[in-house]
Amino acid sequence: MSQRKQTTILDINDVSELTPKMLKSCLQKAGERLRFHNVLLNSESRKEIVGDFFANFDHGLSHSQAVWNRCQEIISQSSLLWKVAVEQANRVGRDGNQARQALLLASIFHDLGRFLGFSFSTHEIIGAKLAAAINPDDTGFANVLYNLIIHHDYVCPIINGYDFPFEAVSPLAEIFRLADKTSNSPSEEIRRYYEVGRRLAPDKPLFKPDIPAEVRFDFTNSSPAGKDMLTWFLLLFALQSTDFLYGDTRDAYAYWARGKKEALEVIGDLCRQEEYLDGRTPTEPEEAMAVVIRFCQKHNLIISA
Numbered sequence: 001m002s003q004r005k006q007t008t009i010l011d012i013n014d015v016s017e018l019t020p021k022m023l024k025s026c027l028q029k030a031g032e033r034l035r036f037h038n039v040l041l042n043s044e045s046r047k048e049i050v051g052d053f054f055a056n057f058d059h060g061l062s063h064s065q066a067v068w069n070r071c072q073e074i075i076s077q078s079s080l081l082w083k084v085a086v087e088q089a090n091r092v093g094r095d096g097n098q099a100r101q102a103l104l105l106a107s108i109f110h111d112l113g114r115f116l117g118f119s120f121s122t123h124e125i126i127g128a129k130l131a132a133a134i135n136p137d138d139t140g141f142a143n144v145l146y147n148l149i150i151h152h153d154y155v156c157p158i159i160n161g162y163d164f165p166f167e168a169v170s171p172l173a174e175i176f177r178l179a180d181k182t183s184n185s186p187s188e189e190i191r192r193y194y195e196v197g198r199r200l201a202p203d204k205p206l207f208k209p210d211i212p213a214e215v216r217f218d219f220t221n222s223s224p225a226g227k228d229m230l231t232w233f234l235l236l237f238a239l240q241s242t243d244f245l246y247g248d249t250r251d252a253y254a255y256w257a258r259g260k261k262e263a264l265e266v267i268g269d270l271c272r273q274e275e276y277l278d279g280r281t282p283t284e285p286e287e288a289m290a291v292v293i294r295f296c297q298k299h300n301l302i303i304s305a
Helices: 020-034 043-055 061-077 079-091 096-109 112-116 123-133 139-149 171-181 186-200 229-238 247-274 285-298
Strands: none
Touching (some): 043 112, 061 171, 079 096, 079 171, 079 247, 096 123, 096 139, 096 171, 112 123, 123 139, 171 247, 229 285
16 A cells, blocks of 8 residues: 655654744644634744743653653564554555654644643543644544544553553554653652642642541542642552553563662652751651552552562
């Protein structure tokens, strides 16, 4: 089958090539097609969104670059899975370069919904629609982008309350989800969670010992947003290699997850650090770390191989 020409208004080969002007053009194009959020149709709002994205270190341009870099690592280390991904792309008239381009664009757009004011639970669909809308003349490529992003933040049944729809998983989507989950080391991820929490909710305690385990460990019936920062940290420990479908991605995640034991120590370090911040209640590091261990024991989770 002949390869179709990819039609996108964002023609780059690396996240580092993205400019504010390019991203504003994408937002304008998406807004014209979707009109699902008026902020996209306002020039000043687009300017603010793009400025925030480029300046943000936890979900903005820096994170996009890290995810794209990780995608490329996975491709080089998982040659068999990548071969299957390219074969699937070939069956719908795409090639390996276009598959890479889809991963690149997904790296940029997957968290962009956060900068439009959407929440953890709704930003996926906004990012997916944005990415799809910048490719109006190629519905096949738009659908590939949509599917890469729509489930990228799924963790596991313990957190989400339902099984991942594995029948909807493509090798390309699996590569992207793994890249997003492992673009930093486990220790760096914990620190990133902490910095995000301090930025968005500066008054939220790092650890509230009086939260009952049955409340803290219940993610399906209550949001972690109203708890403490430690509850968010549990998401990193909840995800396991068995939550991925393919052998290559399971092995890659298991290798990355060897750093979870060090991440647990980082939680203790953050507790000690908090003791020196004005207005913070001193926290016993061992008590906070013990909560993580009890959570893992409750769900038979492996902290470190």
